[in-house]
Each structure stands twice: as C-alpha cells, then as structure tokens.
Amino acid sequence: MTVSTPASVQVVAERAGVSVSTVSRALRGVPGISAATRKRVQDAAEEVGYVASPSASRLATGRTRTIAVVVPLLSKWFFAEVIAAAGRVLSGEGYDVLLTELSTPALRSEFFAGRRLQGRCDGVIAVALQVSAEELAALESQGQAIALVGAVRSGASSVRVEDRAGGRAATRHLANLGHQRIAFLGIQEVPGSPLGGVPPAERLLGYRDALAEAGLASDPALELCVENTVDAGAAAMATFLTAAQPPTAVVAASDELAFGALGTLRRAGLRVPDDFSIVGYDNHELAGTVDLTTMDHGVADQGKFAAKAIVAALAGAPSAVERIEPRLIVRGSTAPPRHLRASGH
Amino acid sequence: MTVSTPASVQVVAERAGVSVSTVSRALRGVPGISAATRKRVQDAAEEVGYVASPSASRLATGRTRTIAVVVPLLSKWFFAEVIAAAGRVLSGEGYDVLLTELSTPALRSEFFAGRRLQGRCDGVIAVALQVSAEELAALESQGQAIALVGAVRSGASSVRVEDRAGGRAATRHLANLGHQRIAFLGIQEVPGSPLGGVPPAERLLGYRDALAEAGLASDPALELCVENTVDAGAAAMATFLTAAQPPTAVVAASDELAFGALGTLRRAGLRVPDDFSIVGYDNHELAGTVDLTTMDHGVADQGKFAAKAIVAALAGAPSAVERIEPRLIVRGSTAPPRHLRASGH
DNA sequence: CCGAGTATTGCAAGCGCTTCCGAAACTCCT
DNA sequence: AGGAGTTTCGGAAGCGCTTGCAATACTCGG
Numbered sequence: 172m173t174v175s176t177p178a179s180v181q182v183v184a185e186r187a188g189v190s191v192s193t194v195s196r197a198l199r200g201v202p203g204i205s206a207a208t209r210k211r212v213q214d215a216a217e218e219v220g221y222v223a224s225p226s227a228s229r230l231a232t233g234r235t236r237t238i239a240v241v242v243p244l245l246s247k248w249f250f251a252e253v254i255a256a257a258g259r260v261l262s263g264e265g266y267d268v269l270l271t272e273l274s275t276p277a278l279r280s281e282f283f284a285g286r287r288l289q290g291r292c293d294g295v296i297a298v299a300l301q302v303s304a305e306e307l308a309a310l311e312s313q314g315q316a317i318a319l320v321g322a323v324r325s326g327a328s329s330v331r332v333e334d335r336a337g338g339r340a341a342t343r344h345l346a347n348l349g350h351q352r353i354a355f356l357g358i359q360e361v362p363g364s365p366l367g368g369v370p371p372a373e374r375l376l377g378y379r380d381a382l383a384e385a386g387l388a389s390d391p392a393l394e395l396c397v398e399n400t401v402d403a404g405a406a407a408m409a410t411f412l413t414a415a416q417p418p419t420a421v422v423a424a425s426d427e428l429a430f431g432a433l434g435t436l437r438r439a440g441l442r443v444p445d446d447f448s449i450v451g452y453d454n455h456e457l458a459g460t461v462d463l464t465t466m467d468h469g470v471a472d473q474g475k476f477a478a479k480a481i482v483a484a485l486a487g488a489p490s491a492v493e494r495i496e497p498r499l500i501v502r503g504s505t506a507p508p509r510h511l512r513a514s515g516h
Numbered sequence: 517m518t519v520s521t522p523a524s525v526q527v528v529a530e531r532a533g534v535s536v537s538t539v540s541r542a543l544r545g546v547p548g549i550s551a552a553t554r555k556r557v558q559d560a561a562e563e564v565g566y567v568a569s570p571s572a573s574r575l576a577t578g579r580t581r582t583i584a585v586v587v588p589l590l591s592k593w594f595f596a597e598v599i600a601a602a603g604r605v606l607s608g609e610g611y612d613v614l615l616t617e618l619s620t621p622a623l624r625s626e627f628f629a630g631r632r633l634q635g636r637c638d639g640v641i642a643v644a645l646q647v648s649a650e651e652l653a654a655l656e657s658q659g660q661a662i663a664l665v666g667a668v669r670s671g672a673s674s675v676r677v678e679d680r681a682g683g684r685a686a687t688r689h690l691a692n693l694g695h696q697r698i699a700f701l702g703i704q705e706v707p708g709s710p711l712g713g714v715p716p717a718e719r720l721l722g723y724r725d726a727l728a729e730a731g732l733a734s735d736p737a738l739e740l741c742v743e744n745t746v747d748a749g750a751a752a753m754a755t756f757l758t759a760a761q762p763p764t765a766v767v768a769a770s771d772e773l774a775f776g777a778l779g780t781l782r783r784a785g786l787r788v789p790d791d792f793s794i795v796g797y798d799n800h801e802l803a804g805t806v807d808l809t810t811m812d813h814g815v816a817d818q819g820k821f822a823a824k825a826i827v828a829a830l831a832g833a834p835s836a837v838e839r840i841e842p843r844l845i846v847r848g849s850t851a852p853p854r855h856l857r858a859s860g861h
Numbered sequence: 862c863c864g865a866g867t868a869t870t871g872c873a874a875g876c877g878c879t880t881c882c883g884a885a886a887c888t889c890c891t
Numbered sequence: 892a893g894g895a896g897t898t899t900c901g902g903a904a905g906c907g908c909t910t911g912c913a914a915t916a917c918t919c920g921g
Contacts, residue, residue, distance in 0.1 A: 190871045204869070231876055290877095
C-alpha cells in the first residue's frame with residue numbers, strides 16, 4: 172500500500188491562487204475573507220482532500236480540541252455509559268476524546284503526579300474519582316478545564332446526584348410497603364482495587380434518614396458495605412441471611428450488588444418479591460431483565476451534562492453544578508412483606 | 517487560578533548548560549549522549565517539571581503515538597471490555613487512546629468518507645466493524661496501521677473468533693445432553709441501529725453443523741435472528757414458545773439475547789434448566805450471576821491482542837491473525853431434557 | 862474624480878520539538 | 892607525537908499551521 176502524503180495548506184494555496192494565510196482563514200471561517208475567495212479555497216481544499224494537520228494547528232494555537240475522560244474502570248457499565256454519552260456530545264462539538272483508565276492506585280497517583288495530560292487536552296472529565304483539592308489545582312494550573320461526575324468541588328463544574336435523597340427514597344419505598352427489617356448493602360472502597368471509584372456514601376445516610384422517619388430502629392448488623400461487585404453482593408446477602416433476625420428487604424447501593432444479592436436469594440430458595448424484597452441503585456442496563464426495582468439517576472445524562480459543561484467552560488462560561496434527583500423505578504423485586512400479604516387476604 | 521506556561525526545551529537546555537538538541541536527545545534516550553550530560557539534563561528537566569509538548573513533537577516527527585479505537589457502541593459490555601483491555605496495553609506502551617464511537621450509520625459513513633483520523637493517530641483498532649476493502653485501503657493510504665477485532669481481511673492484523681466451532685460446541689453440548697429440538701437465537705444487523713456491529717453469522721452455521729452431526733432435523737421455525745438486545749431476545753423466546761412443537765433448548769448467539777430469553781422463560785413459569793435449557797455466547801460479566809451456561813471467547817484477550825498487534829505493526833512487524841477458540845463454560849442453565857431425566861430415575 | 866475609511870489579502874514570525882550535518886573533543890595505535 | 896577514527900555536542904533548518912501587522916484594493920461621500 173502506498174502511503175500518500177496528505178495535502179498541506181501550501182498546495183491548497185497554490186491551487187486556489189492565494190496565500191497560505193488566506194487558506195487558513197478561509198477554511199476556519201475567520202471573518203475578513205470575501206465570499207468569492209472563500210468559496211474558491213474551499214473548493215480547492217475539497218479537490219485535494221485537504222484536512223488541516225491537528226498537530227500543527229495545535230502547536231500554533233496552543234489548543235488541542237481534545238477532552239480527556241478519566242474513569243476508574245472502563246468495563247463497568249456505569250462508566251461506559253457515562254463515557255458514551257459524554258463522547259457523543261464531545262465529538263458532536265468537534266472535540267476528540269482521549270480515554271484514560273485509572274484502574275490501579277499506582278496508575279492513579281502516577282497520573283496526578285506526573286503531567287500526563289500536559290498539552291494533550293484542553294479539559295478533563297473525571298468520573299467518580301476522588302480528586303483532592305491539590306490534584307484539582309494542579310490540573311487547573313496546567314490550564315485544564317474540569318468537570319466532575321460524582322463529586323463536587325468548588326470551582327469545577329460538576330454533576331451531583333442527590334444520593335442521600337435517593338437512598339432515602341429507596342428505603343421509604345420498602346418501609347411504605349410495610350417492611351420492618353430493612354438491610355442496607357453499601358459500597359466500600361477497597362484499597363487495592365478502586366473498582367467503583369469514590370463510593371457513594373450518602374446513600375447510606377439516606378437509608379438511615381428513612382429508617383428514622385419511619386420509626387424503625389437501625390441495626391448495625393443490617394448495614395454492610397462491601398466492594399462493588401456482584402460477588403461481594405452475593406456474599407453480603409448471605410451474611411444477612413445468617414442474622415438472628417434476618418431482614419425482609421434490602422436496599423442495595425448499586426444494581427451490581429443487587430444482582431449478587433438476587434443470586435444468593437435464588438440459590439437459597441427464597442423468592443423475590445414473595446419472600447424478600449430488594450431495591451437496587453443505578454437502573455443498570457440489565458436491571459429490567461432481572462425485574463429489579465431500582466433508583467434511576469440518569470447515568471447517560473450525567474455524561475452528557477459533564478461534556479456540555481466542559482465545552483461551555485472552554486467557551487468561557489462559569490462553572491455550574493447540575494443536581495440530579497434519583498427516581499424510583501418500580502419493577503418486580505419489591506412487594507409487601509409476607510406477613511402483611513398473608514393477613515391481608 | 518493562575519495558569520503557568522509549561523517549561524520548554526529552551527529552559528531545560530539553559531538550566532543544564534547544553535543545547536536544545538542535546539536536551540531532546542538526552543530525554544528520549546537517543547544514543548550519542550554521554551551518561552554525564554544525560555543525567556544533568558534529566559535532572560534539569562525534573563527540576564522544572566518539563567514534559568515535551570506532544571503537539572510539537574508530533575509535528576516534528578509525524579508520529580502521534582496515538583491509537584484510535586473505534587467501536588459501534590460503547591455502552592455494550594463487549595465493546596467496553598475490549599477497549600479496556602486494549603487501552604491498558606496501549607497506555608502501557610506509551611500510546612494515547614483516542615476513542616471513537618460510530619453509533620449511527622451517518623457517523624459511520626462520515627467517518628470513513630472524511631479523513632477524520634488524518635494526522636490524529638498512527639493506527640486504528642476497529643472492533644466488530646464491517647470494514648470494506650476500500651475503507652481499509654483508504655485508511656492504509658493515510659498511513660494508518662490497522663487491527664481488526666471480529667473481522668478478518670488480508671493485510672491487516674486481526675483477531676478471529678472461531679465462531680463456527682463455537683456455535684457447534686454450544687449446540688453439541690445440548691445435543692449430547694439429549695435435547696432433540698434445539699432452537700437458535702441469532703443476531704441480525706438491524707439497518708437503522710448498528711447495535712452490535714457486524715453480526716457473527718458463523719455461529720448459526722456451527723449450530724447447523726452440530727444439528728446435522730447429531731442427526732437432528734433442522735427446522736427453519738427454530739432459527740430466529742434478531743437485533744442483539746435483551747428485549748429482542750425476550751421477544752424471540754416468546755415466539756419459540758408459540759411453536760407447534762416448541763424447542764426444549766436454545767442456543768443464543770449472545771448472552772444479552774440469552775438474558776432476554778431467560779426473562780421470558782421465567783415469566784412463562786418455565787424453569788431453567790428443569791424445563792428448558794439455554795446456552796449463551798460471550799461469557800458476559802453477568803452471565804455467572806444468572807447462572808448462564810455460555811461460550812467464553814476471551815473478550816479481554818481480543819482487545820489485548822489487537823493492541824499488541826498494532827504496536828507491533830508500528831514497529832514494523834508483519835500483520836498477524838490470532839485465532840480464538842471459544843470454550844464452553846458450564847453453569848446451571850443447561851441440563852438433560854425433562855423426559856430423559858424423568859425416565860432416568 | 863479624490864481622499865478617507867473599510868474590506869481583503871499577503872508577509873513573515875513564531876509555536877516547541879526533532880534531526881541532519883558539521884565541528885569539536887577524545888580516544889588509540891603506530 | 893600525529894593523525895585516523897570515534898564520540899559527543901551545537902547550529903540551524905524545518906514540521907504545517909496561525910496570526911499580528913502591513914500593504915493593497917475597493918467603498919463612497921463630497
């Protein structure tokens with residue numbers, strides 16, 4: 172295969188009979204070029220299949236028109252979904268998206284210590300990363316625009332999910348159905364593997380809020396925070412089943428945990444929602460498949476907003492924070508507890 | 517926040533008391549620099565926090581040290597997993613990862629028509645994309661190295677899953693268990709939405725192979741190819757249940773389809789594997805959760821190989837093709853058909 | 862028809878790095 | 892000790908684009 176050298180401004184200029192500066196201006200829509208020459212230049216460019224060298228214009232302008240998206244773990248549905256949504260608006264706006272996965276603590280620290288993004292992008296969208304104030308300042312001093320998903324910090328645009336309200340809503344739903352012993356299956360950051368990035372701790376607080384409001388005693392034995400994986404959820408559920416007074420329902424801080432819990436329940440011969448109720452969190456792609464009641468928090472919207480915010484920031488807009496109210500999606504994994512239904516007949 | 521201009525070669529050169537060319541060579545490990553000066557330069561660079569401007573070196577060398585990864589749909593587990601694996605090796609090798617999602621036919625054609633990648637990357641990994649010979653040639657003429665996942669084409673490195681063998685293995689497993697009426701739930705490309713990229717048609721052929729080998733009649737009513745989504749899988753399963761002689765087992769061409777089918781079975785009150793057996797394809801992250809027997813084809817390995825292949829290609833290696841043999845992962849969704857087990861007792 | 866004012870366009874200087882080529886400084890060997 | 896042969900380094904010319912500034916062409920009122 173013969174590799175053809177791409178056409179440069181030079182050849183377009185010659186072909187259109189103008190100078191290179193005119194070509195540059197004409198093609199980028201800079202005012203001050205007559206309609207006639209602009210047309211001529213565009214045609215010439217079209218004919219030779221000209222496309223400006225990104226490296227060259229980046230060097231000349233100092234802007235890369237690239238946004239870095241950094242996530243803890245790409246293969247988790249939540250992150251992929253956020254990236255996909257963000258990527259769509261970014262490429263729609265003419266930005267390239269640079270993907271960065273910080274799957275290990277080593278990578279993470281190396282990332283923030285070194286100037287890995289220096290000159291590579293104009294901004295960064297950090298998803299579910301615990302970015303310290305210093306790290307954020309370091310990025311800003313490099314001139315990076317910043318948007319945070321799943322974390323708020325003054326000065327940076329961010330999308331904040333009202334997790335406390337979400338946790339409360341999920342728990343209330345169960346309490347309203349008549350459940351008295353409701354467990355909480357939460358997410359805890361595990362040192363070695365930052366599987367889920369920053370854990371949404373507020374969901375637990377919301378759970379406690381709801382318990383208190385419903386006049387239900389909170390039992391430490393019914394609160395378990397584990398790594399955010401299906402397996403850990405399954406194991407935690409098993410633990411709940413060994414309690415002296417087992418719960419009749421559980422609110423899980425993620426759908427993945429809920430999936431695991433569902434598996435344990437199934438294997439234990441307990442039927443959902445007849446014997447046990449469960450509500451998840453995320454409205455995962457497959458939540459509907461397993462008929463899981465869950466809290467939706469517009470995952471794709473989060474990515475979309477972050478992308479728009481960063482584009483706006485690069486256009487000089489002030490930082491903004493978007494608040495997302497989780498909504499309960501009722502499916503088939505929640506119902507009144509057995510004793511109520513039995514007596515209700 | 518004050519934005520500090522990054523240090524340039526200039527300042528490092530002055531600080532180390534050498535010329536810029538020496539700095540450039542010293543920092544990149546180019547031979548011909550004495551150990552002493554190299555050290556001095558490295559120290560100076562370290563002190564001022566120097567990091568070479570990517571734009572500048574890209575312009576000067578013509579190489580971007582960036583690989584584009586293009587997928588049909590990012591939010592599908594399969595693609596995210598491939599990208600994650602590829603990304604890890606690429607960034608390990610010092611390459612940036614440029615993400616491109618071609619979620620609509622419009623984007624797709626625009627992508628190949630225009631020179632969207634021109635000067636942006638040194639190579640592209642195309643995942644599950646039906647890349648025509650001309651499109652591939654166009655990319656090559658731009659000087660792009662190419663690696664294909666889920667497609668083979670001479671001249672480009674590619675990873676090829678032995679889908680025919682995989683489909684046959686899945687089907688044989690069911691036949692060996694004694695199933696006589698085995699349905700096939702396949703993937704069909706749906707014009708408007710390239711959800712799954714290029715459909716793995718060979719899985720169907722393998723299914724037919726196995727049927728023939730087992731002496732089972734192939735019934736057109738038991739072959740259904742639909743869009744690769746959970747919902748479509750659910751709907752297709754429902755169709756099977758309306759057959760005059762319903763199947764007792766089904767091999768699905770993807771786990772997502774299988775998930776949908778499982779849902780339909782559950783809602784229909786049929787128990788898996790007691791009343792119905794099903795084997796999926798992909799070994800999806802959540803296949804274990806729903807106890808789905810499936811065909812594993814090393815999804816992460818595919819990404820890893822593609823990345824390595826492209827790095828090798830850029831180092832001058834000839835193109836290679838990696839063949840992956842799917843393996844059956846036995847879980848709890850397959851068992852001998854009811855009549856056999858009943859009489860077996 | 863002329864000059865002030867405005868609309869267009871060209872020149873040339875970078876942007877920050879790489880690399881060819883020649884100069885300078887050292888090796889050794891006879 | 893005197894070159895030939897090596898190393899090690901600096902000078903300078905780009906890479907392809909953008910942009911400040913100057914120059915030219917064109918507008919129109921008087």
